[in-house]
Amino acid sequence: MKLDILALGAHPDDVEISAGGTLAYQSSLGHTCGIIDLTKGDLGTRGTPEIRVKEAEEAGKILGVKARENLGFKDGFFLNDSDHQMEVIKMIRKYQPEILITNAPTDRHPDHGKGSDLVKIASFLSGLRRIETKLNGEFQKPYRPRLILQYIQFQNLTPQIILNIGDKMETKMKSIMAYKSQFFDPNSKEPKTVISSENFMESLRYRSRDMGRLIGVDYAEGFLCPQDIGTDDIMNLYSVR
Numbered sequence: 001m002k003l004d005i006l007a008l009g010a011h012p013d014d015v016e017i018s019a020g021g022t023l024a025y026q027s028s029l030g031h032t033c034g035i036i037d038l039t040k041g042d043l044g045t046r047g048t049p050e051i052r053v054k055e056a057e058e059a060g061k062i063l064g065v066k067a068r069e070n071l072g073f074k075d076g077f078f079l080n081d082s083d084h085q086m087e088v089i090k091m092i093r094k095y096q097p098e099i100l101i102t103n104a105p106t107d108r109h110p111d112h113g114k115g116s117d118l119v120k121i122a123s124f125l126s127g128l129r130r131i132e133t134k135l136n137g138e139f140q141k142p143y144r145p146r147l148i149l150q151y152i153q154f155q156n157l158t159p160q161i162i163l164n165i166g167d168k169m170e171t172k173m174k175s176i177m178a179y180k181s182q183f184f185d186p187n188s189k190e191p192k193t194v195i196s197s198e199n200f201m202e203s204l205r206y207r208s209r210d211m212g213r214l215i216g217v218d219y220a221e222g223f224l225c226p227q228d229i230g231t232d233d234i235m236n237l238y239s240v241r
Contacts, residue, residue, distance in 0.1 A: 006097035010115035018151035021165030047181025088122035159222025
């Protein structure tokens, strides 16, 4: 299956928190989207990896993604090395996305920046024909996405691109709350974490509203881009009027 947009996250829920509105909105426009989770969030304080996988499946359905996979890398300890790069290359060549979305380049959790670098390098290597990969016993063709975007996570990074998410803010929040084991629940007996607070949930809504303010829409999500960006039609660009 060829996808228009493939979003990768170091942990299940990374994509929903930071790019869920974008995937939901782009899906509503008819673009095909998918998600690859690098780990199962094994080291998470709340819940279990098995619960997280089930929650991820439900969240993906809410966002309308056409594919979701988990590479099963070791949470907290995966490396940006050739073995891990090859596994990401296989996914890029499998889904051949036009646009690749990945973790923030730097963040509070070290897996986020590490995952971002891993995906960025794998994206480049995926286009080299002398790197051979097989999937289901068949050789894959070289493929390189035309654009990489890095979403904003815990730290407030300055966006280079801001994408309108239309009327999909509530869809985004619903996909996040599909991870019942992780986020705010006043009745939960699990240990409290930074992301399980009510304040954290409120901050997600505020950030999307603030990003929207910058471009004159209700809600938006911000991204960085490690590449130079061009456009064929300047009329597709806009700002606050």
